[in-house]
Amino acid sequence: MGAPAAVTALANTRTGRKAVTAVLLCLALLCGLILAPLVMVPLALAGSATTDLTVKAAGTDAAMPTVVGDWGYPLAGSYSTGRGFGYHPVKNCAICPANHFGYDMDQPCGAPIYAAGPGRVINAGPMPGWGNTVRIDHGGGVVTLYGHMQWDSLLVGVGQQVTAGTVLGLEGSTGKSSGCHLHYEVQVRGVAIDPEPFMATLGLPLR
Ligand SMILES: [Zn+2]
Incomplete structure (x- = not known):
């Protein structure tokens, strides 16, 4: 019989009990010091990763990016809708990609296209697949x-x-397109998200 017997014998004396209690307290403190960073660091990382990017959309569980300033629709007045976000193959269009990363809005060819929100133009010209394209x-x-x-x-x-409402250009059918429409796409840190819930969060439902 080794340590347990010695501990029991020690615990039977007054000073022994004090010594055992002190040792146990030290061990608990040590465990706390070692474990605290392991718990706190991931918590801190999780907190910093979400602070500036996500607010909860009303009525949905989807995380929506935070935007600043006034936003509006990229087309004025009524429009018909084409393909939504996701897997939507186009009949009779071999060049149209089946996976669709934007939201298609149709008005007659030549309709003005408006900036949806305030920002800085980072592309104004041809892009592969998208044809004549503006990015903000x-x-x-x-x-x-x-x-x-x-x-x-x-x-x-x-x-x-x-700003929202600045005219960018005119609706056309350049790039991989089967007819005049606006391909409206929203990207967050380089990844396309569904424009429908994004716009809905801004009080601008697309349907
Ligand atoms: Zn499209």
């Missing part, structure tokens, strides 16, 4: 993209500051 950086990692606009119709340039 809204800060906070949020970028909107307006694809398939008519050639030579762009009214903004790279570096220009815009």
Whole structure:
């Protein structure tokens, strides 16, 4: 019989009990010091990763990026809707990708396309697949993209500051497109998200 017997014998004396209690307290303190960083560090990391990016959308569980300033629709008045976000193959269009990363809105060819929110133009010209394209950086990692606009119709340039309602160009069918429409895309830190809940969170439902 080794340590347990010795501890029991020690615990039977007054000073022994004090010594055992002190040792146990020291061990508990040591465990706390070692374990606290292991628990606190992941908590701190989780906190910092979400602070500037997510607010809970009303009525949904989806995390939505925070945007600043007034926002509006990228088309004025009524429009018909085409493909939504996700897997939507296009009949009779071999060049149209089946996975769709934006939201298609249709008005007649030549309809003006508007900036949806305030920001800085970071692309104004041809992009593969999207044709004549404007991209706007809204800060906070949020970028909107307006694809398939008519050639030579762009009214903004790279570096220009815009607000919601600034005319960007005219609706067209450039790039991988099967007819005149606006391909409206929302990206957060380079990843396309569904524009429908994003706009809905801003009080601008797309349907
Ligand atoms: Zn599209």
